[in-house]
Amino acid sequence: MGRRAVVGTVASLAFVAGIAFAVRSASVQGAELLFDSATWLVWLSPFAGVLAAGVTKRKDPVIEGERVLRHDDAAILEHWAHGIGTAVLLVSGIALGFLFVPSLLGAGAPVWAAMNVHFVAVVVFLFGTFYYGANTALALKRFAEHLPTRDAIDYTRRHYGLLLGFKKLTFPPERKYFESEKMAFILALVSTVVIIATGLVKVAAHAIDVPGWLLAVATPAHD
Structure with missing residues (x-):
């Protein structure tokens, strides 16, 4: 098993253990919500991320044998931590209720469990x-890679036009990231800032x- 697989397995097991603890603690008589008893972890987590970036040595894309490694270990870690966290937040947040949509869990232990999972x-x-x-602040060229260029609209039109069956179009000379991904990045960036704040x-x-x-103001904006 390679290093990436080992790290991924350990991180996955730790996350699953955290979810299991969150659910179990909700059923313990007299236990507090993790948002109340372990609030400090929420404030520590961003600092841990910044500290980890400070000691991380990034690597540029390389070719190893017949494989092209476009992303280094740090990129994979940040991607999956953000992605899995987002997915679980969406599921637990919807279950708890948002805007004018009522909670799907009723009340009591299920709500507490969902709140702890959200935590x-x-x-x-x-x-x-x-x-x-x-990581991006320490290497701004990586941030620039995600920003749309003046070709964004044209390339995206051609890209998805071909996928929809418009054969007269030609596939654009995309770079490391598709222009459609870059436009989506702007939306993701803005929404992430709002969600965090x-x-x-x-x-x-x-x-x-x-x-x-x-x-x-914060509650409906967060929802």
């Missing part, structure tokens, strides 16, 4: 996101007094 996903999501952000306001309310008007 674990928040910690993983923040680590992956800040790890990526710090509003989410941290909601987390802070578990530890300190947060003005009601601020929560009234």
Whole structure:
């Protein structure tokens, strides 16, 4: 088993263990929500991501035998930490209810379990996101790779036009990242900033007094 497989397996097992602990702790009589008892982990996670980026040595794409390794270990870690965290946050968030959609879980232990699962996903999501952000700040060329160019509209039209069966179009000379990916990156960047900012306001309310008007703005924006 290669190094990437070992690291991936260990990280996956740790995440599953965290989810299992979150669900189990919700059924313990008198136990607090993890957002109340372990709030400090939410604030520690971004710093851990930045610290990890500071000691990470990035590698450029390489060719090993018949394989082209476009992404190094750091890119894979930040991608999956952010991605899996996002997926679990979406599922648990929808289950808890959002905007005018009521909770799918009713009340009691199921709601507590979902809140605790949300907590674990928040910690993983923040680590992956800040790890990526710090890595990008230390090598701005990587950030530039994700930004759309003046060819974005044309390349995207040709790309998806071909996929939809318009054979008169020609496939564009895409680079490392497709122009459609780059446009989606802008949307993802903006939404991530909003989610983090509003989410941290909601987390802070578990530890300190947060003005009601601020929560009234943060909650629907977060949802």
